[in-house]
Amino acid sequence: MNILILNGSPRKQGKISSLLHEAEKSLIEKGNSVTFIDVSSIKxxxxxGCMACRSKGKCILPQDDAHKVAEEIKKCDGIIVGTPVYWGNMSGSLKSLFDRMVAVMMGESKWDIPVPLHKxxxxxxxxxxxxxxxxxxxxxxxxKAEKALKEILGYSGFKVSKKIRLAGTKGMKEVPAKALKKAREAANLF
Known part of the structure; x- marks a missing residue:
C-alpha cells in the first residue's frame, strides 16, 4: 500500500514527529510504500478563497509544494495525520495546507453537496x-483538534480508523514506550 504521512508539527524531534516516524518504520517493515511530509518544511x-478549484478540479495558484502534496493525496491508499494541539485545533501550517487541498479531497454534486474523492x-x-x-x-x-481533522478527512471519504492521543507533554523528555507501541500497532490498520 502507498501511505501518506503528514507531520503537522514544526518540531522535527518532537513528540508528534517521533510517533509518526514509529508508525512509518512499522509500515515500511510490512512492505508498504511511505511518503513522509513535514508540513512546516514545505513552501x-x-x-x-477564489473557489476556482471547485470548477477546475485543481488549485489555480502558481505551482508550489501544495500541488505536490495534492498529487500524493490522490495516489495514497491511506493517510496518517499528526499534529500538536494548538488552542484546541490542528497546527496552523497543517490547516493552511488542507485549505489548499479542497479540489483533491472532495468534489461537488450539481446541488453543491460534497462528494468524497477518497471513499x-x-x-x-x-x-x-x-x-x-x-x-x-x-x-x-x-x-476539538480530532473533530476538525475528522471533518476534513470524513468529507473526503477517508475513514478514521484509529486515533492516538498523547496528553500532558509539558516537561516530558521522551515519548513513553506505551505511546510508541500504540503508533507501531496503529500502522497495522493499513
Missing amino acids: FNFCI GKKALIITSCTTPFPFNILAAQTT
Whole structure:
C-alpha cells in the first residue's frame, strides 16, 4: 500500500514527529510504500478563497509544494495525520495546507453537496498536547483538534480508523514506550 504521512508539527524531534516516524518504520517493515511530509518544511501559498478549484478540479495558484502534496493525496491508499494541539485545533501550517487541498479531497454534486474523492481509504490521527489527561478531553483540547481533522478527512471519504492521543507533554523528555507501541500497532490498520 502507498501511505501518506503528514507531520503537522514544526518540531522535527518532537513528540508528534517521533510517533509518526514509529508508525512509518512499522509500515515500511510490512512492505508498504511511505511518503513522509513535514508540513512546516514545505513552501506553499495560502488559499485565497477564489473557489476556482471547485470548477477546475485543481488549485489555480502558481505551482508550489501544495500541488505536490495534492498529487500524493490522490495516489495514497491511506493517510496518517499528526499534529500538536494548538488552542484546541490542528497546527496552523497543517490547516493552511488542507485549505489548499479542497479540489483533491472532495468534489461537488450539481446541488453543491460534497462528494468524497477518497471513499474506502483509511486514516489515522495522532495528536499531542501539553494539557494533562483527563483535562485534555474535559477541556476539549484534543477532541476539538480530532473533530476538525475528522471533518476534513470524513468529507473526503477517508475513514478514521484509529486515533492516538498523547496528553500532558509539558516537561516530558521522551515519548513513553506505551505511546510508541500504540503508533507501531496503529500502522497495522493499513
